[in-house]
Amino acid sequence: MFTKSRLIWLGLFALLALFPLVVTTPTWTSIIMFALLYMAITTSWNMFSGYSGYVALGAACFFGTGAYTAALLAKHWNVPASGDLFWLIPLAGIMAMAVALPIGLIALRVRRHTFVVITIAIFFVFQLSAINASFTGGTSGLQLPFLPWGFQDFNVPFYYLAFAMVVVATLLSAWVRQTRFGLQLMAIRDDEDRALGLGVRVWAVKLSGFVMSAFIIGCAGALYAIYQGQIYPQFVFNPLFDISVALMAFLGGFGTLAGPLLGAFVLETLQLWLTENYSSGSLYLIIFGALFLLVIIFMPQGVVVYVKDRVTKREDRERSLIADNEAQIAGAPQ
Amino acid sequence: MSFLLEAKGISRAFGGVQALNDCSLHVEKGSIAGLIGPNGSGKTTLFNVITGYVRPDQGLVNFAGEDVTNARPDEIFSKGVGRTFQLTRIFGRMSVLENMLVATQRDESWLKGLTRSMSSASEVDAAMDMLEFVGIAKLAKLQAGSLSYGQRKLLELAYVLIANPEVILLDEPAGGVNLTLINEIASKIRLLNKEQKKTFLIVEHNMEFVMNLCDSVTVVNQGHTLMSGTPVEVRADKRVLDAYLGGGEEEEN
Numbered sequence: 001m002f003t004k005s006r007l008i009w010l011g012l013f014a015l016l017a018l019f020p021l022v023v024t025t026p027t028w029t030s031i032i033m034f035a036l037l038y039m040a041i042t043t044s045w046n047m048f049s050g051y052s053g054y055v056a057l058g059a060a061c062f063f064g065t066g067a068y069t070a071a072l073l074a075k076h077w078n079v080p081a082s083g084d085l086f087w088l089i090p091l092a093g094i095m096a097m098a099v100a101l102p103i104g105l106i107a108l109r110v111r112r113h114t115f116v117v118i119t120i121a122i123f124f125v126f127q128l129s130a131i132n133a134s135f136t137g138g139t140s141g142l143q144l145p146f147l148p149w150g151f152q153d154f155n156v157p158f159y160y161l162a163f164a165m166v167v168v169a170t171l172l173s174a175w176v177r178q179t180r181f182g183l184q185l186m187a188i189r190d191d192e193d194r195a196l197g198l199g200v201r202v203w204a205v206k207l208s209g210f211v212m213s214a215f216i217i218g219c220a221g222a223l224y225a226i227y228q229g230q231i232y233p234q235f236v237f238n239p240l241f242d243i244s245v246a247l248m249a250f251l252g253g254f255g256t257l258a259g260p261l262l263g264a265f266v267l268e269t270l271q272l273w274l275t276e277n278y279s280s281g282s283l284y285l286i287i288f289g290a291l292f293l294l295v296i297i298f299m300p301q302g303v304v305v306y307v308k309d310r311v312t313k314r315e316d317r318e319r320s321l322i323a324d325n326e327a328q329i330a331g332a333p334q
Numbered sequence: 335m336s337f338l339l340e341a342k343g344i345s346r347a348f349g350g351v352q353a354l355n356d357c358s359l360h361v362e363k364g365s366i367a368g369l370i371g372p373n374g375s376g377k378t379t380l381f382n383v384i385t386g387y388v389r390p391d392q393g394l395v396n397f398a399g400e401d402v403t404n405a406r407p408d409e410i411f412s413k414g415v416g417r418t419f420q421l422t423r424i425f426g427r428m429s430v431l432e433n434m435l436v437a438t439q440r441d442e443s444w445l446k447g448l449t450r451s452m453s454s455a456s457e458v459d460a461a462m463d464m465l466e467f468v469g470i471a472k473l474a475k476l477q478a479g480s481l482s483y484g485q486r487k488l489l490e491l492a493y494v495l496i497a498n499p500e501v502i503l504l505d506e507p508a509g510g511v512n513l514t515l516i517n518e519i520a521s522k523i524r525l526l527n528k529e530q531k532k533t534f535l536i537v538e539h540n541m542e543f544v545m546n547l548c549d550s551v552t553v554v555n556q557g558h559t560l561m562s563g564t565p566v567e568v569r570a571d572k573r574v575l576d577a578y579l580g581g582g583e584e585e586e587n
Contacts, residue, residue: 180439180447183428187436190425197385198437199411199497208448255427318480325473326482 013167020159027276029155033162033227035268040165041220042248042260047173048213049246050255051182052206053189054111057242058103058119061126062214064237065099066092066221068130071142071231081145086161089222096218097211104210108203111192123242130233141232144225158227165223166261169216174257176209185209189255247288251295253302262304337396338363338533339415339501344383344393345557353379354390355557359535361501366527366534368548368565370541372578376557377537378420381503385417386410398500416499420506420537422486426479430470430489433478434461437493461496468492468522484511491519495526501533502526508540516540520547545569553577 016036020029041059049056069092070085079085107118130136147154176182184205187195196202225231248267253259271284299306309315337360346354354376361367371377382388384395386407395403402410416437425433438457453461465471468488473481478489487507494502507523508516520543526532538544544551545565552562555577561568568574 178452180435180442180450180452183432183435183452184447186428186432187425190427191423193387193407194419194423194425195436196407197387197411197417198493199408199439199442200436201408201443204445205447314477315480318476321473321476322480322482322485325470325485328469 016163016166020156024152026151026155029159031269031272031276033155033159034272035265036159036162036166037220037223038245038248038264038268039261040162040169041217042245042252042264043166043169043173043257044213044216045245046249046255046260047169047176048185048209050249050260051176051185051189052209053255054108054206054210055116055246056107056119056210057116057246058107058123058126059217059245060237060239060241061103061123062096062100062217063221063224063241064126064130064233065096066218067225067231067236068136068142068221069095069218070222070225071144072135074144074226075142079145081147083157085145085147085226086157088226089161089219092222093215093219096214096221099218100211100214101207104207108206108210120239120242123237123239127233127237127239130237136233139233141230144229144231146229147226158223161223162220165216165219170257170261172212172216176212177257181205181209186255247292250302251292253304253306256302256304259302259304263302336363336399337361338398339384339535340394340396341380341384342394342396344380344390344395346379346383346388346390346392353557354383354393356559357393357554357557358559359552359554359562361533361535362550364527364531364533365549366523366536366547368544368551369535369537369554370539370544370551370568371554371560375554375577377554378505379557380554381417381505381537384410385415385503411497411499414498414500415503416494416497416501417503418487418490418494418505418507420509422483422490424478424481424486424489424493426477428478429475430465430478430481431458431461431474433489434465434493434496437497439497464492464496465489467495469518484515487511487515487519491522499532501535504534504536504538506538507536508538508543516543523547 019032023029041063045056045059048054070088073079073088073091074085079088103122107115107122110118131139136142184195184200187200188202188206192202221236224236244267248263249260250263251267252261252263267288270287274284274287295303339361341357341359344354344357345352357376357380359369359380369377369380379388383390386405386409389404393403394401397410397413397415400413402413425436435453435457438453438461462471462474465474468491470485470488473485478486481489491507507519511519523534524547527534536544536548548565550562551565551568553560553568553574560573560577561571
């Protein structure tokens with residue numbers, strides 16, 4: 001039950017849970033809150049894109065949909081400026097899933113590069129609609145009820161909601177990984193046509209994975225909207241968001257469980273810390289670019305896989321076993 | 335006489351290339367059938383049509399008395415037609431055992447996959463038995479992508495077998511593997527045919543392999559069925575020799 005790796009997981013999550021009790025500076029609780037938000041988003045994104053190999057650059061569609069759903073519902077239902085606003089979060093997640101369904105029906109018909117391009121195109125449809133439609137408030141965005149909470153503790157409920165999202169996303173991702181469904185997603189990643197020829201219902205598997213991954217991202221968008229109190233189309237439908245999420249997953253380890261968590265935590269914390277301390281909004285882009293190049297060149301499968309392979313000496317072990325077996329089935333030394 | 339698998343009058347063009355032109359083939363239940371022909375004669379295309387990867391322009395495919403002409407690959411697999419590919423296709427970044435598990439259920443709804451675990455104990459046992467049968471059980475935990483070419487062939491054979499299909503289509507099972515392994519694969523096929531009454535349809539360029547193993551052989555040339563018969567008949571037929579060596583008739587066309 002309590003294997004070594006599970007204890008490490010529990011320990012790290014406990015640290016994150018205790019963080020706002022130890023560090024109460026609003027600057028830092030806000031930074032880690034955003035890191036948690038990105039950890040949840042990236043993990044959820046990875047649950048489809050990482051496992052299936054379908055790199056979707058349209059996570060912002062779901063994030064923005066979640067944010068606008070929360071803002072519009074708060075406005076039309078006259079939700080008071082209190083903790084009641086948080087009930088909108090799961091509704092925003094469901095709305096993101098509803099939006100993911102038609103997107104998936106269109107985009108999942110194509111593969112690889114074409115899929116990436118189609119998801120980007122769909123993203124811009126969303127951004128432009130948010131800017132131009134009348135019910136979204138156009139470029140001036142939408143206001144949400146302003147929460148009259150004290151400055152010192154303002155971040156805490158948001159922090160724990162984001163933390164809960166990380167826990168849910170991680171459990172969901174871990175669970176998918178050990179179901180038959182997850183196995184089928186990974187088979188699709190490696191060779192979709194072969195999987196089809198082994199009885200995998202690739203279309204249904206892909207679509208349900210895509211829709212499932214939208215839920216947490218929509219929830220995160222709603223939390224962001226409530227936290228900011230004001231949303232603008234260019235910030236909730238942000239192309240940099242799409243790319244950040246993919247970069248975070250690639251940096252940590254695309255298709256792994258721990259990778260997206262690590263990548264999102266490191267990159268988001270680093271970015272906010274740099275912005276905070278050097279007040280240069282774009283310094284992080286240069287650092288990220290360099291970091292990303294290094295990772296792609298030296299550990300293309302991401303930090304987590306690289307370290308794990310080194311620790312377990314995977315290649316050496318495999319090579320000798322394979323050579324042994326080769327000699328055995330071929331009946332001749334190689 | 336009833337045929338387990340039958341393709342009748344299949345035609346298929348890719349652009350201006352007529353890959354198959356009124357091509358027919360039948361496989362008797364419980365037999366090992368061979369499919370031979372020169373390079374580019376349409377053997378693999380015929381495989382793709384039978385297994386649903388390519389739709390024919392014309393013609394019918396029957397399996398166990400049922401019309402499966404326009405069925406999808408997953409549907410055809412669930413009915414009991416398994417196949418391997420000419421260039422072996424395995425799931426490279428999954429473990430050998432996971433590769434096996436993908437195929438364990440021939441007909442399971444996708445919704446059930448969401449709620450059940452990756453494998454049951456009995457599925458793992460069956461998978462390990464099958465890996466043992468082909469001789470790569472010790473490699474079960476390794477990444478499939480690191481296997482050698484011959485081991486990949488064995489793995490592909492194993493995971494097609496695990497779903498217990500009635501007929502198995504093998505696309506060049508002996509291509510690119512050494513002699514010992516060729517004999518090994520031939521003896522496995524014979525064993526499965528004899529003991530489990532599995533039906534095989536085999537595309538192969540290695541004539542010795544085909545002639546020793548198969549009960550009947552179909553020859554295709556330029557997308558058209560040239561003849562079919564026992565290995566002895568095929569060997570004696572002048573048209574077959576012409577097709578392979580480029581005889582008079584073809585040159586005059």
